[in-house]
Amino acid sequence: MEQFLEKAKSASRIIATMSGSERNRILRQMAEALRVNTMNIIEANAIDMKRAEEENLATSLKERLLLDEKRIDAMAVAIEEIAALKDPIGRVLDGWVTEAGLKIEKVSIPIGVIGIIYESRPNVTSDTAALCFKSSNGCVLKGGKEAEASNAVIAEVLQSVLVRNNLPKEMIALLPDSSREGVAKLIKMDRYVDLIVPRGGEGLIRYVSQNASVPVVKHDKGLCHTYIDKDANIENAIAIALNAKVQRPGVCNAMETLLVDKAIAQSVLPLLKEVFDRAHTQLKGCALTREVIPVAAASEEDFDTEYLANILNIRVVSGVEGAIDHIVRHSSGHSEAIITENISAAERFMDAIDSAAVYVNASTRFTDGGAFGFGAEVGISTNKLHARGPMGVEGLTTYKYKIYGKGQIR
C-alpha cells in the first residue's frame, strides 16, 4: 500500500505543474476514450449486474449500477464539461507589497493527492477522476464492491490516455486493496494523501471522520429546516415547503422539519395539511400543531432525525426567535430557509443561523453545485472549515504565497 501511495504522490507532483490547456486536452481525450470503449465498459458492467442479480440487490441499487450507451455518453459529456470549466489553478487570489518591499502573491494550487471513497454509481469514478485531474490533483479512488468490474475498466480507460501521453497511470489510481482494511489504512496515510472525501452512508462517513489522520471533507447528513414567518406570502410558503420536502425526499438538501409562526398557525396549518396529504407525506406534529390539525405526535428524537423519506415534522414556534432557537438546537448546519416578506425578520434569521446555506423565500433544494452555478460538484460539504456547502473544483485547491524580493533580510 505504501509503495502504491508513494507512486500516486510522485505522480501528483507531475500533474501539479501541468498547464491548464494540457490538462484540458487530456480530459477531452479521456471523454473520447470512454466513448470508444463503450462496449468494453458495458461488458464489465454486465459482470457487476450479474452478481447484483445473484446477490439479490435492491432494484434501486441495480438501477444505479447499470451502465448503457446513453449513460456512458453522459459520463463523457460530464468530462467535457469539466474540461470547459475555468482553470482553478494558478489564480492570483490576493497580492500586495509589504513594508520591507516584498511583493507577495497568494496563488491557488492543487492540494496534492485526494482519496475519494464512494459507493455504487460507477459514473462517480470518471466524474471525480476528472474533477481531480482538472484541479491538478492526483487521486486514489475507492468505489463500491458492487461496481468493482465497471470501476476497474473505467479507470483503465482513463489511465490508458495518461500512458499514451507519457504520464504515470498512478495520477488516477484505484485503491488496490478495496476491503475495509484497505480503507482503514488509506485514511491514516497522511504522508501521501492530503485529503479524504467520503461520499456515502452515514456509517462510512462517521467511521472515516473519527479514524482518519488525513484531513476529511465530510458530506454528512442534512437536517434542513424551513420557517414560515407570520409575514410570509402564504402561496410562496406552501409551494416552497412542498418543494423542499417532496420533490426529492431522499437527498441531503430536502427539508425534514417545517417551523410555523404561531401567529399564523391556525390559518396556515390546515392549508399545509391539504397539500402534504395530496403528496402522501407522513406528517408528525408538536402539541401545538396537533391542536390545529390531526397528525401523529413528533418526539424530540424526531426533530433530530434525517428521514430521507417523505416524512415531515411540523413545529409551531414563537416568531423568528423561536425558529432560531429550534434550528440552533437541531440543525446539522446544512441549509435552512425563512419565508417572509419582512426584511428585518429575514436579516435577523440570516445573521443568526450559521448553516452553510441560509435562504430567504426559496427552497433548500437549491443547495448543490449545479444550482449554485459551480458546474460539476465534488459533493456538498458539511465541514465548517476549508470547503462549506456545494463544493466545486475550487474546493479541491489550496494556496501558497509566492514572495518576490531583491535581497531583503531581517
Place this chain on the structure above:
Amino acid sequence: MEQFLEKAKSASRIIATMSGSERNRILRQMAEALRVNTMNIIEANAIDMKRAEEENLATSLKERLLLDEKRIDAMAVAIEEIAALKDPIGRVLDGWVTEAGLKIEKVSIPIGVIGIIYESRPNVTSDTAALCFKSSNGCVLKGGKEAEASNAVIAEVLQSVLVRNNLPKEMIALLPDSSREGVAKLIKMDRYVDLIVPRGGEGLIRYVSQNASVPVVKHDKGLCHTYIDKDANIENAIAIALNAKVQRPGVCNAMETLLVDKAIAQSVLPLLKEVFDRAHTQLKGCALTREVIPVAAASEEDFDTEYLANILNIRVVSGVEGAIDHIVRHSSGHSEAIITENISAAERFMDAIDSAAVYVNASTRFTDGGAFGFGAEVGISTNKLHARGPMGVEGLTTYKYKIYGKGQIR
C-alpha cells in the same frame, strides 16, 4: 467539562452577532482593564515566578514567564492594535445571481468556539483571547501549568469587562481542568468546539493532531531551505543565507539546510564558511561539500532535522532541479527560498515547490503575520487546508452562503 463547554458554545452564539464597533469598544476596555490591574497581575505573576524558582526552571523559561509593568502595557497595546484591525466578519467574499434568479452572497462568519492550547508566555492569554473576540469567536484557553496564576488573573480581568457589559464571561473561558486529561477531553468535544489551535512543542502538536476529533490547525515544525543558484548575486546570497540561519535560529522560519548549485560550489562554499564561522554556526556538509570545505559530515537524518539551533546542513545539488528534488523529499512545507537573478530558474522553483511560502531573493525569516502585514498573528499554520502560513484574524473565520429568492422552487 461538557456543561462548561455548552456555556462557551452558547456564549459564542451571542458574540457571533455582535457588531464590529461593539466588539472593538469592548476590546479597548479590555486593554484599559489590563493597565488598571497591572499590580494584581504582577502579584499573581510573582507566585508563578516563585514556583519557577523552586522548581529550578531554565532561565530562558523564567525570562518568558516574567511580567512587569512594561510587558503588561505591551499586552494592552497589542489588544488596541487588534481592535484597530479591519473587521474580518461580514465581508462579502463573492456574490452572483444564479440561473434560477437566486442572489447568492458568500459572507465571512466566525468559526464558533476555538480551543487554544499553549505554553509558558502569559501574554498569549490576552493576545489570543483578543484575536478570537475580534473575529466574533468564543474561545477556550489552556495555558501552561507554569503560568497558571498569571493566566488566571489575566482571564479574570478580561472577563470582568465582559460582565460589566452584560455579556457571559464564558465568551473568554479558561479550561477548568488544565491537566493532560483535560486536554484529551477537550480535543474530542466536536459538539462544542469547532477548531483547536495547538501552539507549542512538537510532542503536544503531534498528540493533538493524532487524537483530536475537532479540526486542528497545526503550528508544526519548519524545516526550511535556501537554494543558491549558479546565477545568484553572491553578495545577496551570502547575506540572505546568514540571516535565514543566525538572526534567530530558534524559530520555525529559520533555515536548516542550505543547498548550493554545484556549478558555483568551488567559489561560494569558502565564502559561506567564512561568514558562518564568524557567526559560530556549526556546519555539516554532504560529501561534495566536504571536498571543498572542511566541515563535519551530514547524515541523511540531519537533512530531516529541525535544529532550532545555530547548526546548518549544506548540500551541493545539480541546479534548480536538484534543489527541488531535495526539498520535495525533506521539506516540512513551511518556507523555502531560491537566490537567483535568472527568472526562469526562479519561476521553475516557485512553481514546483508547494510550501506555504516560496521566496525568490529574500530570507525565509519573513514568514510571519507581522512581516506579511496581517497585524497580530494566531500562529503560522503548517496545515495544507483552511489556513496556510501566517494566520491572521482572517484565519479565524469561515463563510456561509446567504441566498435571496422570491419564491423559487425546483
